[in-house]
Structures are given as structure tokens and as C-alpha cells.
Amino acid sequence: MGEKYLAIQQANINQLKKSGIEVLNLGRGNPDLPTFAPVVEKAKTALDNKVNHGYPPYGGKPALKETIKQFYQREYQVALEEDEITVFSGSAAALTALPMALADPSGVVLTPTPAFFGYHIGITMSGAEEWQMPLLERNDYLPELEKIPQAVRERAQMMFLNYPHNPTGAGATHAFFDKAVQFGLDNHIAIVHDFAYADISFEHQAPSFLQSKRAKETGIEIYTLSKTFNMAGWRSAFAVGNASIIKLLKAYIQNSVGGTFGVVQDASQYALETQIEERKQLRDTYLDRRNTVIQLLKTNQLSVSQSSGTFFVWLKLPEKITDDRRFAKSLLNNAHVAVVPGSAFGDAGQGYLRISLVADTATLASGINQLITYLKQYRE
Ligand SMILES: Cc1ncc(COP(=O)(O)O)c(C=O)c1O
Structure with missing residues (x-):
């Protein structure tokens, strides 16, 4: 549903641009900055390596898996074995594969x-049924696992979690992940x-799910x-x-999209090993952008979540606006600012807007000022 909304919105943006109107797009989830230069250089060299011209090893090159092991040890103090790692071409493929590997029509x-x-x-x-866990502001956007009915727990086969969270920018805590692991094991x-x-993640390092004891037994x-x-x-x-689970996922990916291009694997290995300062700079860039946006919104008495991570800001619309989609559409057509209405991410997002920080500070400030001005004059 959300994807459909974005496709319609993009067609609308293209139409406006065609008629010469400049649109400030604060709706995208695509990073605006280029890949770190040393990683691009590494890829250029890797392209000349003939080994990379053939089929890559399924599940990842041993050297990349070794680097992933060291990366998790260094960043999260989590020890991994080789059979606990698999590599693929973008997480979207895995997110789609996993329910098919782990759930069935009775689940x-x-x-x-x-x-x-x-x-x-x-x-x-x-063929499984989807059961949605509401993430509410009053619970810091963490699901209330204890409220999941017994009948649902009995049929549940898998659970998706995502922190730092798209679209709210909320973070998880170690205590929450401990609880989730116990819930997974019990059920x-x-x-x-x-x-x-x-x-x-701006205030502290975002916890890894695998830092919770026994996490590997359940997820x-x-x-x-x-x-x-x-x-x-x-x-x-x-x-x-x-x-x-890794074994199932690896088999599924191998028989669908296949392996990941060797050049991409070599560049990824290099990135994970060396790009520590670059990642910190990127985080600082997003922090700067987040602070600019939040300050502008708060100065105008708007209710906005602090956004402890991600490159999104989650804005609560004033009470007088009851239809976030209608507002977002009107904002685009009349004030030429694109944002994503919260309900595009599910019913619990009704009444919010997601603002993306994938634009420079000046563009963000112009977009937010136009949004604030439009909010003041908007009538449903
Ligand atoms: C929460 C979340 N998960 C996964 C993805 C997809 O990532 P990938 O580029 O690895 O497919 C996105 C992309 O927007 C995302 O926001």
C-alpha cells in the first residue's frame, strides 16, 4: 500500500517538474550523498580481477565473511561462526524471502x-496471516509484547523488528531486545x-539484537x-x-537471485574494514540536519519526536488535520514540498508525516519553512 502511494506521489512530482515547478523532495529514502571515495576506488581495482567475472560463491566470499565476523566483534562484541553469516544483494530480497522460508498458511x-x-x-x-503490533508514542514506539493475545502467539512463526526505526526514528534498548528474545524463545x-x-544513531550506539543473551537461539x-x-x-x-535460519535464507537466495557480484563484495569488505571515520562524519551530517529540522518545527510549536536515529523525522500533525494523506497531497500541489503521510506506513501512522533528511541543510530549511507556512493556512 505504501509503495503504491509513493509511486503515485512520484508521478505527481514528475508532472509538477515538467510544468517547470521546483519541488523540494523530503519524502525519499535514498541517501543523497555519494559512496565514500576510497570504496569506489577499491571497486575499480576489483573490476580488473578476473575471479570477479565468474559466478561468485553463494552466501559470500570467505574473506568477506571473515571481515563481517571481525566487524561484529569490534562494533558489538558479538562472536560469530562462519555458518552464522550469509551475504546477499540488498536486504529487501531477504526480507521478502524470510516469511516464505519460515512461515506457512497456517501461521x-x-x-x-x-x-x-x-x-x-x-x-x-x-500465505501466512499478518498480525500488526502497534508502535505508540507513549511506549517510545516499542511494541507491547505482553499484549499479543495467546491465540496469536500460538500461531505466530516469525516476527519482524526494526530499530533504529523507519519511519519514527525511535531506538530500541538492550532491555527491550532481552524481552523480545525471551518472547521468541517462550513462543x-x-x-x-x-x-x-x-x-x-545519535545519542549512543544503537544496540544489536545479537547482543542479547540467547538471541542466536531465536533469531x-x-x-x-x-x-x-x-x-x-x-x-x-x-x-x-x-x-x-541462515541456512534456509542462503538456500532461498541461492535459488532465486543467486550470488552477489564479486566487485560489490570486495568493495563491501573494504568498507566494513576501513570506513570508520567516514561513517562517523556521515552520522554527524545527519545529526546536523536533524537538529535543523527539529529546531524549526519546535520553534513553531509543532509536536515532533526527537528522532534518536535513522534519517527520518516523525512529525505529529495538529489535531485540526484528520487526514494525513489529503494534507500531504495538498502540500505537494500547493506548497511544492513532498513528504510521506504516516498512514502510508500502516494505520498506526495516521496523523503523522515522515520527513527525510536526505537533502542539504539549506534545502531542508526551505522545505520545512514552506511546510510550516502551509500548515498555518491549511483548512480541511
Ligand atoms: C527499514 C528498512 N529496511 C530495509 C530497507 C531496504 O534496504 P536495502 O537497500 O538493503 O534493500 C530499507 C530501505 O529503505 C529500510 O528503510
Whole structure:
């Protein structure tokens, strides 16, 4: 549903641009900055290596898997074995594959709402039922696991989690992940933690799901280089954790999309090993942008979440606005600012807007000022 909304919005933006109107697009989830230069240079060299011209080893090159092991040890103090790691081309493929590998038509998959669009299609194809866990502001956007009915727990086969969270920018705590692991173990539910914004966390390092004791007995974590290394176009991601789930995922990917281009693997290995300062600078850039946006919104008495991570800001619309989609459409057509209405991420997002920080500070400030002006004059 959300994807459909974005496609319609993009067609609308294209139409406006065609008629010469400049649109400030604060709706995208695509990083605006280029991949770090040393990573691009590494890829150029890797292109000359003939080994990379043949089929790559399924599940990842041994050297890349060794680097992932060291990366998780260095960043999160989590020890991994080789059979607890698999590499693939972007996390979207894995998020779609997992419900088909882990759930069946008699089962239930638990998803957060609001949430990233990428979880639904795999669930539909698996035939399982989707049961949505509301993420509410008063609970810091963490699901209330204890409120999941017994009948649902009995049928649940897997659960998606995602922190730092798209679209709210909320973070998880170690205590929450401990609780989720216990819930997974008690109810035999496979937990898949989508760690897409792992590194974009402002107050402290975002916890890894695997840092919780016994996490590997019940789940996996998916890490992508799309956002934290500005490598969205390269399609590079990996999963770590429970060896049985990793084995299933590897088999599924091998028989569908196949292996990941060797050049992408070599560049990813290099990025994970060396780009520590670059990642910090990227985080600081997003922090600067977040502060600019939040300050402007707060100065104008708008209710906005602090956004402890991701490159999104979650704005609560004033009470007088009851239809976030209608408002977003009107904002685009009349004030030429594109944002995504909260309800595009599920029912619990109704009444909010997601503002993306993938534009420079000056563009963000202009977009937010236009949004504030339009909010003052808007009548439903
Ligand atoms: C929460 C979340 N998970 C996964 C993805 C997809 O990442 P990838 O580029 O690795 O497919 C996105 C992309 O927007 C996302 O926001």
C-alpha cells in the first residue's frame, strides 16, 4: 500500500517538474550523498580481477565473511561462526524471502505498525496471516509484547523488528531486545531484526539484537550497507545469527537471485574494514540536519519526536488535520514540498508525516519553512 502511494506521489512530482515547478523532495529514502571515495576506488581495482567475472560463491566470499565476523566483534562484541553469516544483494530480497522460508498458511507473522513497506509482500506470498503490533508514542514506539493475545502467539512463526526505526526514528534498548528474545524463545517465534539504520544513531550506539543473551537461539539480524555507507545502489547486505535460519535464507537466495557480484563484495569488505571515520562524519551530517529540522518545527510549536536515529523525522500533525494523506497531497500541489503521510506506513501512522533528511541543510530549511507556512493556512 505504501509503495503504491509513493509511486503515485512520484508521478505527481514528475508532472509538477515538467510544468517547470521546483519541488523540494523530503519524502525519499535514498541517501543523497555519494559512496565514500576510497570504496569506489577499491571497486575499480576489483573490476580488473578476473575471479570477479565468474559466478561468485553463494552466501559470500570467505574473506568477506571473515571481515563481517571481525566487524561484529569490534562494533558489538558479538562472536560469530562462519555458518552464522550469509551475504546477499540488498536486504529487501531477504526480507521478502524470510516469511516464505519460515512461515506457512497456517501461521502468523508479527509486524510492527507503522513500518517500512518491505515486510508485507513476502508474508502475502507465504500465505501466512499478518498480525500488526502497534508502535505508540507513549511506549517510545516499542511494541507491547505482553499484549499479543495467546491465540496469536500460538500461531505466530516469525516476527519482524526494526530499530533504529523507519519511519519514527525511535531506538530500541538492550532491555527491550532481552524481552523480545525471551518472547521468541517462550513462543517458538523466529525473530528477524532489520538493522538497516544500525549506524545512524545519535545519542549512543544503537544496540544489536545479537547482543542479547540467547538471541542466536531465536533469531537473526539483517545489516545493509545501503544507508550507513551510502551504497544503496550497490545492493550489498548480510544476515547474521541463528545458523538454521541462515541456512534456509542462503538456500532461498541461492535459488532465486543467486550470488552477489564479486566487485560489490570486495568493495563491501573494504568498507566494513576501513570506513570508520567516514561513517562517523556521515552520522554527524545527519545529526546536523536533524537538529535543523527539529529546531524549526519546535520553534513553531509543532509536536515532533526527537528522532534518536535513522534519517527520518516523525512529525505529529495538529489535531485540526484528520487526514494525513489529503494534507500531504495538498502540500505537494500547493506548497511544492513532498513528504510521506504516516498512514502510508500502516494505520498506526495516521496523523503523522515522515520527513527525510536526505537533502542539504539549506534545502531542508526551505522545505520545512514552506511546510510550516502551509500548515498555518491549511483548512480541511
Ligand atoms: C527499514 C528498512 N529496511 C530495509 C530497507 C531496504 O534496504 P536495502 O537497500 O538493503 O534493500 C530499507 C530501505 O529503505 C529500510 O528503510
